Amino acid sequence: MSAFQADSQQLILALSKGRIFEDTLPLLEAAGITVTENPETSRKLILPTNDPNVRVLIVRATDVPTYVQHGAADFGVAGKDVLLEHGGEGLYQPIDLHIAECRMSVAVRNGFDYETAVRQGARLRVATKFVQTAREHFAEKGVHVDLIKLYGSMELAPLVGLSDAIVDVVSTGGTLRANDLKEVEAIMDISSRLIVNQAALKLKRERLQPIIEAFERASNK
Ligand code: ATP
Numbered sequence: 001m002s003a004f005q006a007d008s009q010q011l012i013l014a015l016s017k018g019r020i021f022e023d024t025l026p027l028l029e030a031a032g033i034t035v036t037e038n039p040e041t042s043r044k045l046i047l048p049t050n051d052p053n054v055r056v057l058i059v060r061a062t063d064v065p066t067y068v069q070h071g072a073a074d075f076g077v078a079g080k081d082v083l084l085e086h087g088g089e090g091l092y093q094p095i096d097l098h099i100a101e102c103r104m105s106v107a108v109r110n111g112f113d114y115e116t117a118v119r120q121g122a123r124l125r126v127a128t129k130f131v132q133t134a135r136e137h138f139a140e141k142g143v144h145v146d147l148i149k150l151y152g153s154m155e156l157a158p159l160v161g162l163s164d165a166i167v168d169v170v171s172t173g174g175t176l177r178a179n180d181l182k183e184v185e186a187i188m189d190i191s192s193r194l195i196v197n198q199a200a201l202k203l204k205r206e207r208l209q210p211i212i213e214a215f216e217r218a219s220n221k
């Protein structure tokens with residue numbers, strides 16, 4: 001264990017900038033914790049709070065489970081999409097926070113006849129950041145796919161002939177519409193979860209439990 005964590009009174013929370021950080025702030029407030037620096041303006045990656053024993057790590061959304069799994073953070077907030085790709089090893093997932101709600105969907109270019117392609121058993125090229133989820137979805141449907149791993153801007157792939165379809169998160173549908181794409185299948189609902197390092201849950205239970213309970217109460221409102 002690093003010196004950073006040696007103090008068992010210290011709690012380290014991993015969050016990503018943007019919607020997860022913004023939507024977690026009211027939950028932290030409900031637990032009496034105020035983050036005292038803004039990650040959008042600060043260059044710091046370790047942010048202080050009003051509680052000297054609680055600090056916030058700012059990491060990429062996809063990296064949150066990794067920090068928590070390895071105990072570099074005691075707890076964190078991550079989307080179900082990210083957790084499914086990570087696998088959830090070493091993580092306790094006590095609550096659905098009902099924040100950053102969206103859905104995982106299959107989308108194609110307007111004009112592409114997805115249903116017919118599937119019915120005829122065509123082999124589909126699918127571009128996505130979510131390869132595990134996509135692989136499982138198409139395997140369940142018995143559809144043969146060639147998965148193309150991307151790290152962002154999935155909507156571009158069908159427009160330039162890189163793929164026939166994409167698997168991506170959809171909320172308002174605005175991004176699909178703006179790029180001449182249509183949603184053809186909803187795979188699952190997505191929201192963000194509180195995740196806790198399994199060892200920290202045992203060793204720091206007294207400190208973590210009230211925060212977990214406050215998050216639970218606030219997220220059920
Ligand atoms: P990374 O920085 O690692 O590439 P990202 O850019 O996907 O990740 P965010 O855009 O901050 O990170 O998304 C964080 C989480 O919010 C996602 O994992 C997903 O669960 C959810 N999410 C993504 N897009 C939307 C959306 N348009 N509306 C609501 N929730 C969303």
Ligand code: PRP
Pocket residue numbers: 152153168169170171172173174175176
């Ligand atoms: C996400 C996702 C989609 C978009 C869907 O992008 O990758 O592109 O939201 O939302 P909509 O259906 O409401 O348009 P985001 O806004 O997070 O941008 P980023 O992936 O570049 O961070």
